[in-house]
Amino acid sequence: MQRSGATIAFDFFRNKLLTEASILWGSESDKDVAEIKYVPDNKVETVHKLFKFIEDGDLWRWKIPNCKAFSSGLKDLDIEFNVNANSKLFDQLLELDPEHVISRGQVTLLEKQRLIDDCLGKSYEISLGCGQFGNCLAVDADSISNLRSELGHQLASKSRNLNLRGIGAVVYKVPELNNDQMLKISLRSLEQEDTTSISQEYGGGGHRNASSFMLSITEFDQWKLS
Numbered sequence: 001m002q003r004s005g006a007t008i009a010f011d012f013f014r015n016k017l018l019t020e021a022s023i024l025w026g027s028e029s030d031k032d033v034a035e036i037k038y039v040p041d042n043k044v045e046t047v048h049k050l051f052k053f054i055e056d057g058d059l060w061r062w063k064i065p066n067c068k069a070f071s072s073g074l075k076d077l078d079i080e081f082n083v084n085a086n087s088k089l090f091d092q093l094l095e096l097d098p099e100h101v102i103s104r105g106q107v108t109l110l111e112k113q114r115l116i117d118d119c120l121g122k123s124y125e126i127s128l129g130c131g132q133f134g135n136c137l138a139v140d141a142d143s144i145s146n147l148r149s150e151l152g153h154q155l156a157s158k159s160r161n162l163n164l165r166g167i168g169a170v171v172y173k174v175p176e177l178n179n180d181q182m183l184k185i186s187l188r189s190l191e192q193e194d195t196t197s198i199s200q201e202y203g204g205g206g207h208r209n210a211s212s213f214m215l216s217i218t219e220f221d222q223w224k225l226s
Helices: 005-018 041-058 067-076 089-094 098-120 142-161 196-201 217-221
Strands: 020-025 031-036 124-127 135-140 167-172 182-189 205-207 210-216
Touching: 005 041, 041 067, 041 089, 041 098, 067 098, 098 135, 098 142, 135 142, 142 167, 142 182, 182 196, 182 217, 196 205, 196 210, 210 217
Parallel strands: 135 167
Antiparallel strands: 020 031, 124 135, 167 182, 182 210, 205 210
16 A cells, blocks of 8 residues: 555645635626635645645554654644534644644653553463464553554564564453443554454454454453463
């Protein structure tokens, strides 16, 4: 995968964002054409930079300097991305300053890594599907489920270093479900390791390196090897 949906969408709508011809009715000529700018000229490059940061993180490349700090800072802002619930969403995104987001993220990255390291130290081996899909490491992450992507990838790396599958299973409860007997299993994997066959077997989904599904506590306990 070479590109994410973020920059593909930006390229597709770029011209529309910059200028769109709009026909105005009721004028002296009955039909005048006006140009509407959805994104001010001085914001275009900033918006493009934001999308490049997002793509770099989405594809788990982290090649752009300070991309991890940007990703961390953006999460810390806790923006509501549902435009139906947040009518000011696009104004908020246009006002984002990448350097400010990076500075914010640099402050919190170390603390987040400390929490991840503590969780990794409590990882344990599981037999995926009771052996149907091999073995990997898992962690219980109720308190830091918001860090599941970074935690899962680091867990997958630790799993592979122990000659298990390069998959990390981040396990946590979803309070919104109001069901303490169900667990969400978020899988993260390295490179060509495909998680989708596992998640689809249990009614979930996602893509090769990131997918998830729900499982009862009773069934998950049968996967534990220690």
